[in-house]
Amino acid sequence: MFIAMNRFRIAKGFEEGFEDVWRKRDSYLSEVPGFESFALLKGPEREDYVLYSSHTVWKSREAFEAWTESDHFRKAHAQASAPKGTYLAHPELETFEAVVQ
Amino acid sequence: MFIAMNRFRIAKGFEEGFEDVWRKRDSYLSEVPGFESFALLKGPEREDYVLYSSHTVWKSREAFEAWTESDHFRKAHAQASAPKGTYLAHPELETFEAVVQ
Numbered sequence: 001m002f003i004a005m006n007r008f009r010i011a012k013g014f015e016e017g018f019e020d021v022w023r024k025r026d027s028y029l030s031e032v033p034g035f036e037s038f039a040l041l042k043g044p045e046r047e048d049y050v051l052y053s054s055h056t057v058w059k060s061r062e063a064f065e066a067w068t069e070s071d072h073f074r075k076a077h078a079q080a081s082a083p084k085g086t087y088l089a090h091p092e093l094e095t096f097e098a099v100v101q
Numbered sequence: 102m103f104i105a106m107n108r109f110r111i112a113k114g115f116e117e118g119f120e121d122v123w124r125k126r127d128s129y130l131s132e133v134p135g136f137e138s139f140a141l142l143k144g145p146e147r148e149d150y151v152l153y154s155s156h157t158v159w160k161s162r163e164a165f166e167a168w169t170e171s172d173h174f175r176k177a178h179a180q181a182s183a184p185k186g187t188y189l190a191h192p193e194l195e196t197f198e199a200v201v202q
Contacts, residue, residue: 053197
């Protein structure tokens with residue numbers, strides 16, 4: 001199992017607009033080989049932001065990397081973005097391999 | 102869906118010993134109400150450490166919190182720990198609620 005998480009620092013007051021973008025976006029992920037599941041996660045609230053993380057599970061790192069180079073990826077990322085002021089920093093991608101299950 | 106991740110900064114050279122502790126430990130999780138799945142994840146390698154994260158999925162935050170106050174939790178955490186020098190920092194717990202799926 002391979003998990004890709006993209007961490008977003010979202011300014012307080014912008015949570016709803018950010019979640020809406022994800023609710024409305026067509027990710028096209030269900031068509032992608034090796035894709036297993038997606039969730040947008042709401043994490044801890046810090047002093048000046050709320051941590052969110054997109055959480056996608058893949059059969060393998062290779063499946064994830066193939067997706068990032070695919071037309072599905074480009075189509076998903078060409079859609080509407082969140083309102084100005086939403087992001088306090090660039091998203092931070094972290095990828096993980098399951099080593100014990 | 103609720104996900105609890107405990108982030109560990111593991112000193113380079115100590116990865117195998119750290120993974121062994123998790124391989125050998127009996128977590129008793131399968132007996133816990135509301136528990137869905139567990140994985141130990143190996144994440145990005147940074148300059149002076151490797152990021153690992155324990156990844157447990159629960160039906161709800163309440164199920165996770167009940168577990169942290171249970172005898173199962175105490176039994177699982179009373180077992181052998183990793184060799185000295187393994188941890189570069191205290192583990193950092195982050196919990197997440199799925200808001201879009």
